[in-house]
Amino acid sequence: MNGIYLLLGSNLGNRLEYLREAEHLLIQKGIQVIDESTIYETKPWGKENQGWFLNVVLQIETSKRPEELLETILGIEKELGRVRKEKWGERSIDIDILYFHDEVLDTEALKIPHPGISNRRFTLIPLAEMCPLELHPITKQSQMQMLADCTDELDCKPTDYKL
Numbered sequence: 669m670n671g672i673y674l675l676l677g678s679n680l681g682n683r684l685e686y687l688r689e690a691e692h693l694l695i696q697k698g699i700q701v702i703d704e705s706t707i708y709e710t711k712p713w714g715k716e717n718q719g720w721f722l723n724v725v726l727q728i729e730t731s732k733r734p735e736e737l738l739e740t741i742l743g744i745e746k747e748l749g750r751v752r753k754e755k756w757g758e759r760s761i762d763i764d765i766l767y768f769h770d771e772v773l774d775t776e777a778l779k780i781p782h783p784g785i786s787n788r789r790f791t792l793i794p795l796a797e798m799c800p801l802e803l804h805p806i807t808k809q810s811q812m813q814m815l816a817d818c819t820d821e822l823d824c825k826p827t828d829y830k831l
Contacts, residue, residue, distance in 0.1 A: 669802050671702070673766040674726045675791055679712065680760045683722040684829050686748055690761050691726065691831050693744045703727040705794030707829040711822040713788055718758045724831065725766070725794035734768045738778050741765070766791065770805040781805060789820045
């Protein structure tokens with residue numbers, strides 16, 4: 669995988685504004701946004717009795733190591749009012765590190781590549797849009813291959829929204 673990719677999601681309040689503010693704060697903290705996917709509106713995954721999400725994938729560049737990037741992301745989530753009450757619950761903002769180049773990391777605090785990539789259309793659709801032929805560093809499958817094999821059937825619709 670060539671690049672660092674983040675997934676941003678929000679399903680509370682002004683979802684688009686939370687995505688925009690998260691991108692602004694990433695930039696403010698020295699993280700360069702190289703590219704962004706279409707913003708998708710997606711049915712909630714894992715816990716369905718909540719509002720739909722807006723999701724976007726960002727390709728970034730940073731001199732931070734993965735653990736430092738995670739620390740920055742957790743600070744941004746907190747700054748934007750993220751409260752962790754329950755797994756897969758509602759959230760003002762969620763920022764996940766999907767890929768960090770070809771690095772493979774498996775600690776209690778951080779798993780890279782993100783372990784849910786291959787099971788979630790709301791992650792694979794924007795990744796296939798941005799880097800369709802890039803290979804997952806563990807499975808060696810392209811983003812397009814993983815999307816074709818994905819059994820997740822939840823709605824994931826492109827929007828006209830822009831960050």
